[in-house]
Structure formats: structure tokens, C-alpha cells
Amino acid sequence: MPLSALGPRVLLRRLREVMARPEPAQKKLDAIVTLIAANMVAEVCSLYVLRSGRLLELYATEGLKREAVHKSKLQIGEGLVGTIAAEAEPLNLSDAQSHPAFKYLPETGEEIYHSFLGVPILRGGVTIGVLVVQNRTSRQYSEDEEEALQTTAMVLAEVIASGELEEVALAVEADVAHIRSHHLKGNSLAEGIALGHVVLHEPRILITNLIAENIPLEKQRLEQAVAALQESVETLINHAESLRGAEYAGVLETFRMFAHDRGWLRRMREAIDTGLTAEGAVERVQNDNRARMLRIEDSYLRERLSDLDDLANRLLRILTGQIQTAAAGNLPKDTILVARNMGPADLLDYDRQKLRGLVLEEAGATSHVAIVARALGIPAVGKVEGVVEIVDTGDPIIVDGQAGDVHVRPSWSIEQAYSEKVRFYARKQAQYAALRDVPAVTRDGVAISININAGLLVDMPHLHDSGADGIGLYRTELQFMMAASFPRLAVQMNHYATVLESANGKPIVFRTLDLGADKALPYLRQPREDNPAMGWRAIRVALERRALLELQVRALLRAAAGRELRMMFPMIAETSEFRAAKRVVEKVKAALEAQRHPLPTSIKLGTMIEVPALLWQLDNLLKEVDFISIGSNDLMQFLFACDRSHARLQGRYDTLNPAVLSLIAEVARKAQQHRVPVNLCGEMAGRPIEAMALIGVGLRSISMAPAAVGPVKSMILALEQAKFRSFLEPLLARPDPSLRSEIEAFARNHAIPI
Ligand code: PEP
Numbered sequence: 001m002p003l004s005a006l007g008p009r010v011l012l013r014r015l016r017e018v019m020a021r022p023e024p025a026q027k028k029l030d031a032i033v034t035l036i037a038a039n040m041v042a043e044v045c046s047l048y049v050l051r052s053g054r055l056l057e058l059y060a061t062e063g064l065k066r067e068a069v070h071k072s073k074l075q076i077g078e079g080l081v082g083t084i085a086a087e088a089e090p091l092n093l094s095d096a097q098s099h100p101a102f103k104y105l106p107e108t109g110e111e112i113y114h115s116f117l118g119v120p121i122l123r124g125g126v127t128i129g130v131l132v133v134q135n136r137t138s139r140q141y142s143e144d145e146e147e148a149l150q151t152t153a154m155v156l157a158e159v160i161a162s163g164e165l166e167e168v169a170l171a172v173e174a175d176v177a178h179i180r181s182h183h184l185k186g187n188s189l190a191e192g193i194a195l196g197h198v199v200l201h202e203p204r205i206l207i208t209n210l211i212a213e214n215i216p217l218e219k220q221r222l223e224q225a226v227a228a229l230q231e232s233v234e235t236l237i238n239h240a241e242s243l244r245g246a247e248y249a250g251v252l253e254t255f256r257m258f259a260h261d262r263g264w265l266r267r268m269r270e271a272i273d274t275g276l277t278a279e280g281a282v283e284r285v286q287n288d289n290r291a292r293m294l295r296i297e298d299s300y301l302r303e304r305l306s307d308l309d310d311l312a313n314r315l316l317r318i319l320t321g322q323i324q325t326a327a328a329g330n331l332p333k334d335t336i337l338v339a340r341n342m343g344p345a346d347l348l349d350y351d352r353q354k355l356r357g358l359v360l361e362e363a364g365a366t367s368h369v370a371i372v373a374r375a376l377g378i379p380a381v382g383k384v385e386g387v388v389e390i391v392d393t394g395d396p397i398i399v400d401g402q403a404g405d406v407h408v409r410p411s412w413s414i415e416q417a418y419s420e421k422v423r424f425y426a427r428k429q430a431q432y433a434a435l436r437d438v439p440a441v442t443r444d445g446v447a448i449s450i451n452i453n454a455g456l457l458v459d460m461p462h463l464h465d466s467g468a469d470g471i472g473l474y475r476t477e478l479q480f481m482m483a484a485s486f487p488r489l490a491v492q493m494n495h496y497a498t499v500l501e502s503a504n505g506k507p508i509v510f511r512t513l514d515l516g517a518d519k520a521l522p523y524l525r526q527p528r529e530d531n532p533a534m535g536w537r538a539i540r541v542a543l544e545r546r547a548l549l550e551l552q553v554r555a556l557l558r559a560a561a562g563r564e565l566r567m568m569f570p571m572i573a574e575t576s577e578f579r580a581a582k583r584v585v586e587k588v589k590a591a592l593e594a595q596r597h598p599l600p601t602s603i604k605l606g607t608m609i610e611v612p613a614l615l616w617q618l619d620n621l622l623k624e625v626d627f628i629s630i631g632s633n634d635l636m637q638f639l640f641a642c643d644r645s646h647a648r649l650q651g652r653y654d655t656l657n658p659a660v661l662s663l664i665a666e667v668a669r670k671a672q673q674h675r676v677p678v679n680l681c682g683e684m685a686g687r688p689i690e691a692m693a694l695i696g697v698g699l700r701s702i703s704m705a706p707a708a709v710g711p712v713k714s715m716i717l718a719l720e721q722a723k724f725r726s727f728l729e730p731l732l733a734r735p736d737p738s739l740r741s742e743i744e745a746f747a748r749n750h751a752i753p754i
């Protein structure tokens with residue numbers, strides 16, 4: 001039996017007419033299956049939709065018994081329809097009943113039909129339904145017929161996902177991932193609760209026009225877009241070559257290969273022949289590709305298929321003109337950013353005034369994007385698997401940075417509950433604000449210096465709002481990461497002078513540039529590294545690129561003229577590195593003196609303690625430095641050989657491990673012995689229970705994100721330090737992986753809020 005004389009193009013046009021009718025959704029679906037059956041000269045056409053992620057329900061049929069609609073259901077993997085859904089592949093059978101997976105559903109009356117052609121309805125490579133045609137005679141459907149049915153399925157996928165069938169969806173509670181509410185669990189990256197609307201960091205491309213009016217024109221559009229794509233890939237490769245060296249460009253070679261791949265181009269042209277627009281054709285081929293990608297185990301092949309997916313996205317952007325990044329677009333005033341991952345600089349591109357929250361699929365709590373989120377006071381949750389797939393731009397979403405929960409398209413009751421939580425949170429903040437001018441002194445009279453971590457001018461008001469004693473860590477690299485080009489002397493000087501001015505005499509510890517690893521500057525050439533966290537970074541870059549360090553030191557010295565200046569160096573691994581950095585400061589100072597520039601009243605130099613090797617050089621180091629600051633984020637990472645940004649390894653080792661606490665106790669003891677001030681400025685200082693442990697092992701100065709000051713101070717005011725210390729000390733000798741539950745129990749028994 002030949003394919004209908006009308007061909008797929010006419011079918012697509014008619015489908016569009018049906019969809020435009022002002023009729024209830026079920027009626028439209030009934031008309032759609034009738035139309036497809038007629039067009040394919042089939043006696044049966046049935047549509048199954050996936051519900052609750054596992055049940056395929058018969059939604060409409062022409063030819064089978066109508067009573068079976070919304071009654072016949074199959075599990076994924078069950079029967080022919082379930083097999084198609086599970087494998088995301090068509091089944092073309094001349095005798096369906098002899099197939100081993102065939103399952104007889106008596107209510108449908110399908111026993112009289114022999115030939116069977118079923119195709120998956122795919123969206124983003126995921127099956128959301130199955131479309132079937134059947135005939136009485138035993139025959140094999142042609143390849144063209146199979147193609148045509150797949151194209152029709154794609155158009156249906158858009159209809160189902162677009163919500164045009166909302167009435168049906170509501171009536172039978174259709175459970176397409178993109179309509180349903182979802183509660184997802186992740187890890188807390190930054191405290192706070194936010195209600196808002198989704199903005200995808202890398203927006204999905206919206207295709208509204210799938211059905212072609214003019215086939216030759218669509219082919220021409222495709223050719224032009226492919227040419228533009230090929231050109232952009234060339235530019236990318238040339239750019240990469242000059243920026244990062246031939247090695248990186250090599251990686252892009254596969255990109256070039258795919259952009260010229262004849263098979264890919266041919267399949268897209270053929271898809272246009274079936275009646276799709278150029279963008280419809282790209283998506284049609286991309287769907288097949290994605291379905292294949294999900295099934296492939298070999299990680300190399302999957303990577304290649306994902307390159308191809310990336311190229312298809314670029315092609316769609318060219319065709320639809322949706323080239324803008326989300327940051328440049330019009331953001332809603334309650335933006336909740338959703339992304340697989342992003343660097344700290346990407347986050348800084350967004351308008352802070354409109355950002356309410358952040359949800360990431362990857363990223364751990366001590367990754368720099370998390371630190372920037374905390375600095376900006378944006379509630380954030382990380383390690384939320386699969387979130388990008390199920391959200392659409394504009395979806396309502398709730399981010400609970402306390403519990404690490406994310407609610408996508410929340411129900412009314414969840415939204416109410418969270419609005420109440422937000423009010424509770426605000427009341428709590430008001431209580432913390434009332435503590436602003438209360439000195440942080442333990443119940444037994446020990447004063448603790450509470451400082452904040454900062455790095456941007458927007459952080460400065462927090463110094464006063466929080467009542468902190470000073471800035472324990474000023475991450476100077478953040479300004480550099482935000483800039484479009486390397487900030488010149490005057491720009492840097494201005495920045496530091498503004499920071500010092502707005503601190504109103506409170507002390508600030510400026511950390512010199514800590515570049516490398518995930519803190520990359522777009523304008524600074526950085527080699528590709530296998531182990532960037534342990535690579536060419538921080539002080540290692542600064543001592544090799546002396547001019548860069550000298551410029552920054554010059555800017556700091558001049559900005560602090562007439563004031564005290566505190567500076568510290570990141571990632572020092574040897575006392576000699578501190579000495580070398582100190583010599584740079586002395587050289588710059590001498591030069592400024594010679595030029596008769598006014599100088600700071602005093603210059604205090606310190607180091608971060610982040611590299612374990614330094615722990616065995618403390619006696620030497622402490623004789624030379626004015627102060628030290630423990631960077632527990634990096635120190636933990638190197639101590640346990642455990643990547644701080646690795647989402648899967650979050651929580652693998654506890655900061656309340658007795659080894660970590662003993663080590664900090666030892667640093668505190670040595671520093672005291674040498675009368676050198678010691679601070680801790682890693683993320684652990686901002687969590688009350690961990691801050692309590694730090695005080696318990698002898699630290700008297702800690703530095704944290706501004707939002708943590710209130711909760712930490714409440715803990716300090718309730719703590720009897722000496723009692724806790726004698727409780728903690730014997731526990732440090734234990735071989736346990738963590739003392740968390742013991743410390744929690746102490747806090748509970750002594751009514752200490754943690
Ligand atoms: C640290 O490593 O603990 C630290 C404070 O520095 P950063 O997080 O910027 O690496």
C-alpha cells in the first residue's frame with residue numbers, strides 16, 4: 001500500500017489547521033488521529049501519552065474501540081508500545097502479533113490488525129509518548145512512511161509540551177515533565193529562601209514554527225545557516241588558537257568535522273522534504289541524535305554526540321535569531337537563575353538587583369560560584385540533578401537555600417508554606433540585626449573577633465549592617481573577574497581607595513590576586529591544565545608575572561596612603577615564597593618613596609594557610625609574618641586530596657573531623673606562642689556549629705559571609721567557651737571521621753543555637 005497521495009506536507013498543514021480550531025483539546029486530539037490515519041491510509045492511528053513518568057495511556061484513537069481511551073495503559077517496556085517508549089526507537093512490523101513483546105489488550109479490539117508501525121514521541125531526546133498506525137493486511141511500511149510518522153510525532157511532541165492540550169492535561173492529570181510540579185533535592189550553597197521565576201542561563205531555543213510553507217525557501221535558509229555555522233566554527237578555532245594555543249584548538253577539530261558532516265546535512269535536508277521548516281528539520285534530527293545519546297554507554301561516543309547536540313543548538317540559534325545570552329536579556333525582577341554550572345564571572349554578569357536565587361546541577365559548596373552567590377546574598381542550591389531538563393523560562397520556582405530544596409512549578413499550598421517561611425526568615429533576620437552592636441563575647445567573657453569576607457563594592461555596606469569588626473578576607477580577584485579588560489593602575493587604586501574609605505577605619509585584609517583554577521580572567525592567557533587547582537595559580541602566577549603583582553601592590557600602597565595597609569598572599573607553600581612576595585612589596589614601596597608618593601602609615605603582611613606543606617614550616621614562617629589566615633576551603637581540599645568543587649564529593653570528608661580540628665588547634669597554639677594573630681576565613685567559619693568548634697580549639701578570630709554573622713554571634717553569646725573546650729579536647733584523639741554529632745549534642749544540652 002503506497003503512502004497517501006497527499007504526502008506528509010499536506011498532513012502537517014492540516015494538523016496546523018486542527019490545532020488552531022477553538023475546540024476542546026480532546027476533540028482536537030480525536031481529529032488529529034483521524035487525520036493521521038487518513039493520510040497514512042491506515043485503519044488505526046493511536047496516541048499514547050506517558051504519565052507519571054512510567055505509564056503509557058491511550059489518549060486518542062481512530063480505529064480501536066473508543067471505550068479504551070484513557071483506560072488502556074501500558075508500563076514502559078510492556079507490550080509493543082512500551083518497548084518503543086523504552087528504546088526510543090520505531091518498530092515497523094508486518095505481523096505485530098508474532099512479535100515476542102506483543103501484549104493483547106482485549107478492550108481495544110486490535111486483534112484484527114496485523115501490520116504495525118509505532119514511533120516514539122520525543123522531546124529533548126526523552127520519550128513523552130508513542131504514536132502508532134495499524135493495518136489489517138500484513139505488510140511492511142516503507143521507510144518514507146516511517147519518516148513521515150516520525151515527523152508527525154515531533155509536531156505532536158510540541159503540541160503536548162506546549163500546554164495547548166492543557167484541558168486534557170488537567171482532566172487526566174497528564175504528567176509530562178514540563179507541566180508537573182517537581183520537588184528536587186540538592187545541597188545548600190548559600191542561605192536564604194527565594195520565590196521567583198526561572199531564567200535559564202543558557203536559554204533553550206524556542207521553535208514556534210515547525211511546518212513549512214515553502215520547501216525550497218526552507219532549504220535555502222538551512223544552507224545559509226549551515227554556512228554561517230561553519231564560518232563561526234572557523235572563527236572559534238582561530239580564536240582558540242591565538243588565545244589558548246594549538247592544543248585547545250585541537251579539541252575543536254571534531255566540531256569542524258561535524259559542521260561539515262554530510263550525513264548530518266543530508267538528514268536535515270530530507271526532513272525539510274517531509275514538510276518541516278529549517279528549524280523543525282534541525283530539531284527533528286537532533287531528537288534522534290539525543291535519543292541515541294541517552295542509550296550509548298561509551299563515554300567517548302557520548303561526548304561526540306553531545307558536540308553534535310551543541311552544534312545543532314548553535315544552528316537553531318542562527319535560524320531563530322535567538323543569539324542573546326540570558327544575562328544580556330530582559331530579566332524578570334524576581335529572577336531565579338538555573339544552569340548546569342557556571343563560573344563565578346558568569347554570575348557577576350547578571351544584574352544583582354533582579355537576582356533572587358540560583359539553582360545549579362553541578363557545583364559544590366566551596367566552589368567559587370557558590371562563594372560569589374553567598375557574597376551577593378543570593379540563596380543558592382547546587383547538585384540539583386536534572387533540573388535544567390524540566391524547567392522552562394518563566395516557570396515559577398522556589399529555592400530553599402536552608403534545606404537545599406527546589407520546588408519547580410509549586411502547588412498553591414507549597415507556595416503558601418514558603419511565603420510563611422520567608423516571613424519567619426525575615427523575623428529571624430530582624431533578631432540578628434538587633435545583635436548588631438552587641439559585642440561577640442562568650443558567656444565566660446572571651447571576646448571573639450567576627451569579620452566578613454568581601455570582594456566587591458556591593459559587599460561594603462554589609463560591614464556596617466552586620467556589625468562585623470572588619471574584613472578578614474578581601475578577595476581582590478573578583479574585581480578583575482568582572483572587568484572586560486585588565487584593570488589599569490588608576491582603576492585598581494580607585495577601587496581600593498573606595499573600599500578603604502567606606503570601611504570607616506575598620507581593618508581590611510586585602511588578599512593579592514588569587515587567579516587560576518576556576519577563577520579565570522577572560523583576557524588573561526591561561527594554559528590548559530590537567531589539574532588546575534594544583535596548577536599555575538595564585539602566588540605562583542604572581543611571582544612569575546611580577547609586573548602584575550607589582551602593579552597591584554602599587555595600587556594598594558597608594559590607595560592606603562596615610563592609613564594602615566594589611567595584605568596577604570594566597571596559596572603560599574614555602575616560606576621562601578612569602579619572602580619573595582615581601583621583596584616585591586619592599587621594592588614597590590622604595591620606588592614610591594623615591595617618587596615622593598605618600599605611603600601607608602604601616603604595612604602588615606601575612607599569608608593564607610592553604611597548602612599543607614606550610615604546616616611543617618610554621619616555626620620559620622611565624623617569625624616572618626605579621627599575621628596568618630587559615631583558608632580552610634583549599635586546606636581541606638589538599639589535606640584530603642578532594643576537589644572542593646566536585647559535587648559528588650560534597651560532604652565526603654567532614655570539616656569536623658578530629659584530624660582537621662587538631663591541626664587547627666596546633667596552628668592556633670603555634671601562632672599564640674609566636675604572638676602572631678591568626679584568623680580563619682574559609683566557609684566553615686560561617687556555620688555556627690563549625691565556628692563553635694573553631695573557638696573550642698582556640699581560635700579567637702573568624703571571617704565569614706555577611707549573612708552568617710548573626711547566627712554565629714547568637715551561638716557565641718550562648719557559649720561557655722572553657723567548658724566546651726574541656727569537652728572537646730579529649731575527643732580530638734578519636735579515630736572517628738567526624739565529631740559533629742558529639743558537638744551537636746553539647747550544643748543541644750547547653751541551649752546553644754547552632
Ligand atoms: C580558602 O581557600 O579557604 C579561601 C578562603 O580562599 P578561596 O575560597 O578564595 O580560595
Ligand code: MG
Binds near residue numbers: 610
Ligand atoms: Mg583559597
